[in-house]
Amino acid sequence: MPELGRAALVAALGLILYAALVGGYAALRGRRRLLDSAINALLAACAATGVASLVLLAALAGRDFSFEYVAEGTSRELPTGYTLAAFWSGQAGSLLLWLLVLTAAGSAAVALNRRLVREVLPWTVPIVAAVATFFALLLVFVASPFATQAAPADGAGMNPSLQNPYMMIHPPMLYLGYVGLTIPFAFAMAALASRQTDERWIVATRRWTLAAWTFLGFGILLGAKWAYEEVGWGGWYAWDPVENAALMPWLVATAFLHSVFVQEKKNMLRVWNVVLVAGAFGLALFGTFLTRSGVINSIHSFTQSSIGPWFLGFIAVVAGASIALILVRLPLLRARTRLESLVSREAAFLYNNLFLVAFALTILWGVVYPLVSEALRGVAVTVGAPYYEFFAVVFGLPLVLLMGIGPLVAWRRASLRSLGLSLLWPAGVALAVGLVLLALGAGSSPVGLVGYTFAAFVLAAIVLEFVRGTRARHGLGGVGWVGALTGLIARNRRRYGGYVVHAAIVLLLVGAVGIGGFSTTREAKLAPGETMQVGDYRLVYEGSDQRRGANALELRARLAVFRDGESLGALSAGKNRYLAEGETSNEVGIRTDWLRAEDLFVIADQFNADGTVFLEVLVNPLVNLIWLAGLVFVGGSLIAMWPDAREQRRLAQRFADGGALARA
Amino acid sequence: MEIVALLLAALLTVALVLFVARPFLRPSAQESDRLEQPSATELERTRLLEERDRALAALKELEFDHRTGKVSDADYRELVGPLRRRAAETLRALEHKEGAERERHEADVRA
Numbered sequence: 001m002p003e004l005g006r007a008a009l010v011a012a013l014g015l016i017l018y019a020a021l022v023g024g025y026a027a028l029r030g031r032r033r034l035l036d037s038a039i040n041a042l043l044a045a046c047a048a049t050g051v052a053s054l055v056l057l058a059a060l061a062g063r064d065f066s067f068e069y070v071a072e073g074t075s076r077e078l079p080t081g082y083t084l085a086a087f088w089s090g091q092a093g094s095l096l097l098w099l100l101v102l103t104a105a106g107s108a109a110v111a112l113n114r115r116l117v118r119e120v121l122p123w124t125v126p127i128v129a130a131v132a133t134f135f136a137l138l139l140v141f142v143a144s145p146f147a148t149q150a151a152p153a154d155g156a157g158m159n160p161s162l163q164n165p166y167m168m169i170h171p172p173m174l175y176l177g178y179v180g181l182t183i184p185f186a187f188a189m190a191a192l193a194s195r196q197t198d199e200r201w202i203v204a205t206r207r208w209t210l211a212a213w214t215f216l217g218f219g220i221l222l223g224a225k226w227a228y229e230e231v232g233w234g235g236w237y238a239w240d241p242v243e244n245a246a247l248m249p250w251l252v253a254t255a256f257l258h259s260v261f262v263q264e265k266k267n268m269l270r271v272w273n274v275v276l277v278a279g280a281f282g283l284a285l286f287g288t289f290l291t292r293s294g295v296i297n298s299i300h301s302f303t304q305s306s307i308g309p310w311f312l313g314f315i316a317v318v319a320g321a322s323i324a325l326i327l328v329r330l331p332l333l334r335a336r337t338r339l340e341s342l343v344s345r346e347a348a349f350l351y352n353n354l355f356l357v358a359f360a361l362t363i364l365w366g367v368v369y370p371l372v373s374e375a376l377r378g379v380a381v382t383v384g385a386p387y388y389e390f391f392a393v394v395f396g397l398p399l400v401l402l403m404g405i406g407p408l409v410a411w412r413r414a415s416l417r418s419l420g421l422s423l424l425w426p427a428g429v430a431l432a433v434g435l436v437l438l439a440l441g442a443g444s445s446p447v448g449l450v451g452y453t454f455a456a457f458v459l460a461a462i463v464l465e466f467v468r469g470t471r472a473r474h475g476l477g478g479v480g481w482v483g484a485l486t487g488l489i490a491r492n493r494r495r496y497g498g499y500v501v502h503a504a505i506v507l508l509l510v511g512a513v514g515i516g517g518f519s520t521t522r523e524a525k526l527a528p529g530e531t532m533q534v535g536d537y538r539l540v541y542e543g544s545d546q547r548r549g550a551n552a553l554e555l556r557a558r559l560a561v562f563r564d565g566e567s568l569g570a571l572s573a574g575k576n577r578y579l580a581e582g583e584t585s586n587e588v589g590i591r592t593d594w595l596r597a598e599d600l601f602v603i604a605d606q607f608n609a610d611g612t613v614f615l616e617v618l619v620n621p622l623v624n625l626i627w628l629a630g631l632v633f634v635g636g637s638l639i640a641m642w643p644d645a646r647e648q649r650r651l652a653q654r655f656a657d658g659g660a661l662a663r664a
Numbered sequence: 665m666e667i668v669a670l671l672l673a674a675l676l677t678v679a680l681v682l683f684v685a686r687p688f689l690r691p692s693a694q695e696s697d698r699l700e701q702p703s704a705t706e707l708e709r710t711r712l713l714e715e716r717d718r719a720l721a722a723l724k725e726l727e728f729d730h731r732t733g734k735v736s737d738a739d740y741r742e743l744v745g746p747l748r749r750r751a752a753e754t755l756r757a758l759e760h761k762e763g764a765e766r767e768r769h770e771a772d773v774r775a
Contacts, residue, residue, distance in 0.1 A: 003666060007673030011680055018684065030699040036687035044680040051676060119702055196702070199714050265725075267718065410735045411725055412743055418736040468732035475731065654713045 002067060005055035005146040008048045012099065013136040015045035019129035027122035027193070038125050039110055045132065046103035053100050056093060056145050060086055066151040069093060075157035075580035077551035082158055085168040089158060091292060091307070092145035094171065098288070099135040101179040105208070106132065109183045113204040116652070120201055123190035131182050134314045142307055157551075157580035166226035173219030174246055178284040180212025181249060184256075185281035188274045189322065192329040197270065202260055203651055207641050209260075209277075213253045214637035220246050221630040232586040232603050234618040236515060236626060239388040241367045245287030248360045248367075252280040255356040261494075262346045265411060270333040271326065272353070278322040283360070285315050290367070341413030348406035352399060359395040363388065393447055397454060400509060403502050404458035407465050425464055430457035445517030452513060455506045462499045462506075469496075489639065497640025504633035507625045511597070514622025527612045535619040537600050538562040544574070544607060552576040554587070557604045557613045561591060573602040573615075597624040705765065712758050719751035 023038030025031070056069070060083055065071040073086040073093075087093045106128035114121060139145070161167075184205040191201035223243060228236040237243060256276035262269045293308030326333075339347060366383040373381045408422040433456035434449065442449045466485070469492075474484035489496040524532040526541035533539075540560040547554050556574035560567065573589030589602040599620040606614040682689075702710070726743055729735040735743070 001669040001672075003669040004673050004676075007670075008676060011673075011677055015680060015684065026699070030701060032697050032699050033687040035699060037684055040686060041684045044683050048676065048680060118700070122699060198707075198710055265718065265722065267714075408734060410729045410739065410743075411722065413739075414734075415736060415739050418734070418739055421736070422734055468734070469728075472728065472731040650717070654710075654717060 001055055002146040002148045005052045008052035009139050012045045012048035013140050015041045016129050016132045016136050020126045020133050023126035035122050043107045046107050049100045049103050065155050066148050068147045068149050069145040071155040075155040079550050082163050088171045089162050092143040095139050097175050102132050117200045117204045119196045120190045120194050123193040124186050127186040127189050160578045160583050160585035164226050164230045166222050170222040173215050177212050177216025177219055181281045181284045183208040184277045188277040192325045197332045210641045216250045232588040234601050239385045242291050244363050244367050245290040248363050249280045249283035251356050251360040255353040258349045259353050262349050266337050266346055268335045282319055344413045345409045345411045348409050352402045355395045355399045362391040400454045404461040426457045426460035429460035448513040448517030455509050458506050493642055494640045497636050500636030504629045507629035511622045511625030515620045518621050520619045523616045525612050525614045534617045536563050552578045573604040597622045599623050716754045719754050723747050
């Protein structure tokens with residue numbers, strides 16, 4: 001039913017345009033019924049986009065190759081899971097997902113905040129709708145998923161790299177993150193437009209921002225896991241432009257999540273916060289542009305298309321309008337308090353923000369420079385991993401250190417003596433860990449050694465925070481130690497959830513340093529029966545075999561793995577020859593040792609006619625802490641996001657009092 | 665199939681249009697079609713309430729940091745005075761505003 005899909009998209013475009021124009025008029029003129037109608041239009045657009053999405057899903061499930069989109073991205077032999085995931089693996093489908101999530105999130109955010117930010121809401125609706133209009137226009141006029149053709153006998157199939165379970169969930173996570181950042185952006189701009197620059201827009205969007213940031217961060221890690229397993233070079237993050245495209249808004253959103261505390265506690269950084277929100281949203285759009293326009297060569301980019309100029313135009317409009325609005329409302333945003341001391345929690349947040357934003361801008365320059373060079377000078381240049389790794393160390397290590405210092409510094413100001421006393425234990429632990437590691441030979445990677453020492457410092461500081469807080473609550477009486485700990489977390493969810501997220505970043509750091517600084521690589525050409533030694537592991541090549549998989553011919557080298565003379569079982573690595581797609585992919589063999597968090601990683605580079613195989617084998621120490629970090633990160637975010645009924649009541653009362661008492 | 669699709673599309677469009685037009689079709693419970701704008705008094709009151717909550721939260725935070733040993737006794741003594749004064753000033757300002765509003769309201773009723 002492509003006609004139904006097309007009609008639903010046209011209806012969605014009409015409704016969103018209505019919501020943008022009528023909503024804007026209602027906000028300008030203060031018309032209640034028009035605003036209600038615009039809100040309904042946004043919700044109706046979500047329903048229409050949902051119908052269009054169902055039509056596309058039905059076409060994919062039925063492998064209806066009369067849909068060009070279905071024929072280009074699937075085949076009869078493609079397993080059903082990947083066939084349905086083709087919804088977001090192509091250009092038009094991913095834009096449809098953007099629109100669906102945006103209209104759903106926008107409608108939900110408006111519905112949930114009608115009372116809290118009633119004066120801001122009239123402007124929120126047209127801003128969300130204006131962003132959605134852009135995507136609806138693209139879907140109707142530039143990249144429709146409902147273009148039809150005479151159905152071919154079979155589809156072209158899916159890019160083999162995309163046929164990986166992580167790829168089924170990684171893109172939607174990123175989109176949820178990108179789209180989610182629209183909500184704080186829309187509320188922040190609406191607060192400026194309506195001159196309601198008090199704390200309410202922050203309260204209204206707090207969980208939306210956290211959720212978007214969590215989806216984005218988790219999506220980045222899922223993408224890394226996919227790259228680790230599927231691209232098969234033995235690494236996990238290649239500073240690829242598309243990877244960086246997601247990292248930049250995440251870094252800026254991270255800065256915002258910290259600096260917003262300063263606004264809440266001290267009423268400072270008000271301009272900075274709206275700049276960060278606008279920056280994170282702009283970078284999310286830029287990330288989508290990079291992924292979808294085909295302007296860059298990337299292992300994550302699967303599209304060459306004509307939507308690039310549209311995106312650039314839209315990003316320019318968003319940036320121009322945001323800057324103009326912020327400048328016009330600058331007098332309303334002026335801070336009413338000042339930084340009392342350079343040694344205080346708010347100062348630590350400020351330093352953290354500077355490092356995060358500087359890192360994001362450095363990455364942005366690395367991504368943009370090749371594009372600028374090619375456009376202006378016609379010279380193709382590449383900014384490689386060493387550039388990013390240098391700045392990751394320059395900005396990353398101080399950030400890690402601040403993660404440990406920040407929580408131990410008091411708000412307003414702390415004397416150097418009390419700060420020194422607070423830092424004593426974590427610094428002692430860090431020093432001890434550093435010396436032990438040095439004695440164990442970790443000095444082979446100086447950066448790694450410093451990273452691990454800082455990681456120990458942060459972990460010790462987090463543990464100290466939990467211990468001190470629990471002891472203080474227990475000291476109040478009437479509650480046991482477990483009750484004191486759970487009460488501590490429940491009453492300060494954002495703070496202690498944040499500490500869990502910090503612990504996740506430490507795990508990530510330990511894993512990244514492990515694989516980056518201490519991995520071992522060996523290459524060998526083996527005949528059946530021959531062995532090779534890599535670190536503690538001995539591999540015996542037993543021969544190769546080939547079998548027919550669901551939609552590919554699977555060629556595998558069979559290996560027996562031993563460590564310290566003990567058999568660890570079999571491992572296979574090889575290549576898949578995809579029949580419909582006519583492409584070949586590397587299928588690496590990974591043996592995980594969960595106790596050591598270590599991977600034995602085998603790439604079968606080449607199978608020779610004489611029965612030999614060329615193997616590249618890596619031992620990646622601690623790499624699994626990176627994936628564990630993803631789970632801890634989500635856990636910490638959930639704690640921070642979990643609704644606190646007491647706080648909700650207090651805020652509701654405050655804002656109700658503000659209006660009701662004034663009218664009394 | 666095409667006819668069915670077109671019929672479904674038409675039904676969908678009608679349903680969506682009706683939903684969008686709903687605010688104009690039902691008698692509004694609100695007396696006025698105007699969106700309420702906060703008065704200067706309301707804005708000032710919201711600002712003071714925010715300030716009150718901020719001051720009280722800062723005091724609570726300082727007490728907790730002192731109990732956990734993050735803030736020394738000397739630092740605590742130095743910081744707690746200004747924070748208490750700020751909280752008291754905000755509460756006084758709120759009471760003053762409330763009193764003034766009550767008087768104005770009573771004057772309006774008498775008139």
